[in-house]
Amino acid sequence: MTEKKIRVLIAKPGLDGHDRGAKVVARALRDDGMEVIYTGLRQTPEMIAEAALQEDVDVVGLSILSGAHNALVPQVIANLQANGQTDVVVFLGGIIPEDDIQNLLDHGVYKVYGPGTDTREVCKDIREAVKTKA
Amino acid sequence: MTSALIDSLRKGNRLALSRILSQVENGTDAGIAALEELFLETGTAHKIGITGPPGSGKSTLVNALTRELRRREPEKKVAIIAVDPSSPFTGGAILGDRVRMLDLQDDKQIFIRSMASRGALGGLAEQTEALSQVFDAAGYGFILIETVGAGQSEVDVVNLAHTTIVVDAPGMGDDIQSIKAGILEIADILVVNKADRPGADQSVSYLKNMVEMGYARSINNRNHHLEDFHENPVEATPSADWIPPVLKTVASEYQGITELTNAILTHAAHLRQSGQWHAKDQAAIRTNINHQLIAGLLKDFHQNVPAELVDSLVEKAQKRAISPNAAVRDLLAYNRNNTVESSE
Numbered sequence: 001m002t003e004k005k006i007r008v009l010i011a012k013p014g015l016d017g018h019d020r021g022a023k024v025v026a027r028a029l030r031d032d033g034m035e036v037i038y039t040g041l042r043q044t045p046e047m048i049a050e051a052a053l054q055e056d057v058d059v060v061g062l063s064i065l066s067g068a069h070n071a072l073v074p075q076v077i078a079n080l081q082a083n084g085q086t087d088v089v090v091f092l093g094g095i096i097p098e099d100d101i102q103n104l105l106d107h108g109v110y111k112v113y114g115p116g117t118d119t120r121e122v123c124k125d126i127r128e129a130v131k132t133k134a
Numbered sequence: 135m136t137s138a139l140i141d142s143l144r145k146g147n148r149l150a151l152s153r154i155l156s157q158v159e160n161g162t163d164a165g166i167a168a169l170e171e172l173f174l175e176t177g178t179a180h181k182i183g184i185t186g187p188p189g190s191g192k193s194t195l196v197n198a199l200t201r202e203l204r205r206r207e208p209e210k211k212v213a214i215i216a217v218d219p220s221s222p223f224t225g226g227a228i229l230g231d232r233v234r235m236l237d238l239q240d241d242k243q244i245f246i247r248s249m250a251s252r253g254a255l256g257g258l259a260e261q262t263e264a265l266s267q268v269f270d271a272a273g274y275g276f277i278l279i280e281t282v283g284a285g286q287s288e289v290d291v292v293n294l295a296h297t298t299i300v301v302d303a304p305g306m307g308d309d310i311q312s313i314k315a316g317i318l319e320i321a322d323i324l325v326v327n328k329a330d331r332p333g334a335d336q337s338v339s340y341l342k343n344m345v346e347m348g349y350a351r352s353i354n355n356r357n358h359h360l361e362d363f364h365e366n367p368v369e370a371t372p373s374a375d376w377i378p379p380v381l382k383t384v385a386s387e388y389q390g391i392t393e394l395t396n397a398i399l400t401h402a403a404h405l406r407q408s409g410q411w412h413a414k415d416q417a418a419i420r421t422n423i424n425h426q427l428i429a430g431l432l433k434d435f436h437q438n439v440p441a442e443l444v445d446s447l448v449e450k451a452q453k454r455a456i457s458p459n460a461a462v463r464d465l466l467a468y469n470r471n472n473t474v475e476s477s478e
Contacts, residue, residue, distance in 0.1 A: 004160055005225070005250070030226035035250045040233035047239050051232060054246055056152040084149045 006034040006130050008059040011048045012041050013076060016066035021093060021115075025061060028119035029126070045072060049079030052088060058130050064094040074107045089129045093117070140168055143272055148245065151272050155247055158268055159261045169264055172271035177415065179213075179270040180402050181277045183295030185257060185317065188283025190303040191327040193234035195385040195394075196278050200238055202388075202395045203276050210275030211243045215265055217258055219282045220250040227251075231280060245274065256290030257281035263294050263422060284317055292320040293421045296414055297401045299394075301325045302341070304333035318344060321378050323397050329382035329390065341380045376404050435469050443468060 010026045012019055019041055026036045037055050039048070052060050060080070064072060073092060080088050092104060093113040101112050110129055113122060142150030154172075157165030184192050184199075193216065200212050216231035229248035238244045251259045258281055266277050281291050292298050300321035318324070324345070326337045379397050383390035405411040447461040456464075 005252075007156075026228055030221060030228050031224050033221075033224045033226045035220075035227045035229060035248075037229045037248050038233060040236065050239060051246075053149055053152055055248055056156045 006059065006126065007037065007055060007057040008034050008061055008126070009037045009039065009048070009052050009055060009057040010061045010063070011039045011043050011051070011076075012063050013043050013045060013048055013072040014064055014066045014068045015042060016064070017041055018065050019063065021065070022061075022063035025063070025093060025119060025122060029061075029123060032123040032127075034123075034126070045075035045079050048076050049083055049085070052080060052085060053083045057088065058133070059089045059091070059126055062090065062092045062094075064092065064096070067095070069094065069096055069104065070100055073104055073109060077108045087133055089126065089133060091122070091126070093122075136171065137164065137168065139164075140171060143172075146273075148242075151245070151268070152247075155265055155268055158264045159249065159259075161261070169267060173267055176267045176270035179266070179274055179277045180297070181266055181270075181279060181295045182398060183279045183281065183291035183298040184301060185281040185284045185288070185291050185298065185320075186301030186325075186327075187285065187303075187306060190283075190301045190306070191385050192280050192283075192301050193231040195299075195301055195325065195327055195383060196231075196280050197235045197237050198383075198385045198388050198391045199394060199398075200235075200244060200276075200278060202391045203398075204241060204243065206395060206399075207275065211245070211273060212276045212278065213266075213269035213272075213274040214238075214244070214246045214278045214280065215249055215262055215269070216246065216280045217249045217251055217262060217282050220252050222253070225252070245269070251282055254290075255288070257284045257288030258290045258294070263418070266294065289317055289320050293418055296405055296411065297322050297398055299323045299325055299398075301327050302337060303328045304331045304337045306337070319348075322376065322401050323394070324378050324380045325383055325390075325394060326380065327383050327385050330384045330387075334382060338380050338382060345378050345380060376401065376408075435465075438472070439465060439468050 008029055010022050010029075012022055022038070026038050029036045037051070037057065039051050048060065048062075060076070062073060062076060069092065073090075077090055080086070080090070089110045090108060091111045091113065092109050096104070096112050096114060104112055111125055139150050139154055143154055154165070154168050158169050159165070184196055186192055196214055196216070200214060203210070203212055214235070216229070218227055218229045218231060220227040227250035229250060231248060232246060235246055238246065247265065249259045249262060249265065254260045258279070262279060266279060269277050279291060279295060281288060298320050300317055300323075302325070304326065318341070324341050326334055326341065328334070381390055381394050381397060383394055385391070405414065444465065447456070447464060450456045451458050451461050
């Protein structure tokens, strides 16, 4: 009864307006028994970190299709850390070129998912990441 | 005894507040200890419940209302607890109320917390009241509690809020809906949101009729007229009944929000002057104690009574050898005397 629920913030930083992917992932995590906070479109890194703080989430999932990931993702992570949330797992989905992935992982991204990812894989990864963190 | 986290909360650290909210929500030992300590510092916040059917615009109204409350009483911080339903099948939830509250993100004196109902059925989560107490202790002067999209009987919020706002939208039903028992009865303030849509005036008139039927006896010594809230908060007279006003809003356009805020502040003044603030507080504490008592007694019971005895009585009842009533009588007797004194 008091099993701790995994809380996930799904956010879309930047200016692209396509949130179908984010919603599909949100739904998949919900169906896996997680509590998913969805914040809507066009969020700044500051807004995302603020929402993550207020909601005390374990995980932040970012969806970016605009190509601005190299700028936005490190800013989100820097803001989370500035707020003291150093243990939050950050994952990323969207259109991310192969060449950029290593750099993002170096910045602290847990995993990067492209189109066609099996959502069960995402759920499994998140559960593992949260477990090892605890 | 006091933990470092509680110290940080008292100093206004918002991450500490957020962490304590999680501990309390999850019912951890640390959370229970924190609440026991923090409760002693509660009792100042004005708790405002917002309920109504899905899609009536509760979140959007909370967004507009919060901005107005911050403008009107800038020295008071505002907390929002937004409850959305958990899936009955997986226990997961999508908490989407923040999407409608994007105007509130830049103000550090506002704290929005989403909550999944986690199987509770009254429109709130089990720990919503506890979370509101943490916010109260942390110095939030207004606490807005948004229920899950409510039907007719999700009325738990009334036990918790000083002021309950029931939000409806045009076209939700005719006048027979409005005289049914349930959610409309709990309103201190009725709001017809999306009032720019066709049918708004008709909804207002249904609701006003309902209110006037209910208060026919006391309508002559009413403390305000139903349209009085264009003015600043009126002085409420202690003797008069509160008659729920029916207000029109278009929350997405910030229309009618001044009047709604006036009504809320007037209601708070009315409660204080009539002594009902004190009475409501006491009733909420009594309900809280009763709930915990039931849970505690049940836990004691299961520790005291062997599961095999429960199982055997369930089996007997399934064979129609005894009724569930008789089974309960036997179980309670066992719990009192630690022996089986079967009523067979």
